Amino acid sequence: MDDQTKLELEAAAFRRLQRHLMEERTDVQNIDMMNLAGFCRNCLARWYQEAATERGIAMSKEEGREAFYGMTMAEWKANYQTEATDQAKAAFKDTHG
Template identity: 45%
Template sequence: MSTEQQTEIEAAVLRRLLAHLDERKDAQNIDLMNLAGFCRNCLSKWYLAEHEARDLDMDYDKAREFVYGEPYEDWKKKHQASATKEQLAKFDQVTKK
């Protein structure tokens, strides 16, 4: 496999992951953090960091819009539920490790 093919496959996997997360708006960021240790905001930060590493123009709001498929504030109003006490307790437990 060539480097170009590898890059194409990796890009396709990222697009597939983002599409999956877009279909699963019920999977809240706190749930993702509690189970996997990363969330949509983490993906946004990684996307931003890779732009910055290459001296490409990007800011956090644009990076989040890429990941969320719309401005973050719009997504948040439509889809983000308040975290439960149980979710927050689990988050505290997970992040202390």
Template identity: 50%
Template sequence: MSCSENTNATAGDPLDELDDAVAAAAFRRLVRHLRHRHDAQNLDLMILSGFCRNCLADWIREAGAPYDKEGARAVIHGMPSADWKARFHREATDDQLAAMAESLKKNAPAS
């Protein structure tokens, strides 16, 4: 799974005016919510929103977090990703994989 960067940043976006401490608190709440909701599979998140826990891990690395890929995933999952996968991951159906592929097309920047 992968998620393309599509920030849709615009001049004067009120999100850019949000205090970093407030944004960080909201981000931590989102991550803790996802840690609690193991029933929301990464694939489900990808189908509905075009991003998942692993994308969040990639994004914190891209933002400068001092982790390798696995370290960043452990931060987001709240445990090593292999442990999370062994405990909570369900295999995807062909229909789910097709739906994810369609969802990811929406992540591509507009031409």
């Protein structure tokens, strides 16, 4: 496989993951993702922003989040974020303490 095809497949897989998390599984909370997988939507948004910065593209943390989420964090929280359970908070503290 040539490098361009590999890049295109990786980009397609990323876009599919993004759509899955932002459209199909809005019910899954970031804290639950962190507890299970060690990363969440915010991590993906930060990685996106960091990749832009590495390429000389000025992008703030909030701009990176808006690019990944497709909306502001305030909109995401208002539409989809729920209060974390005590169990989820305790699990997060245990693993990310």
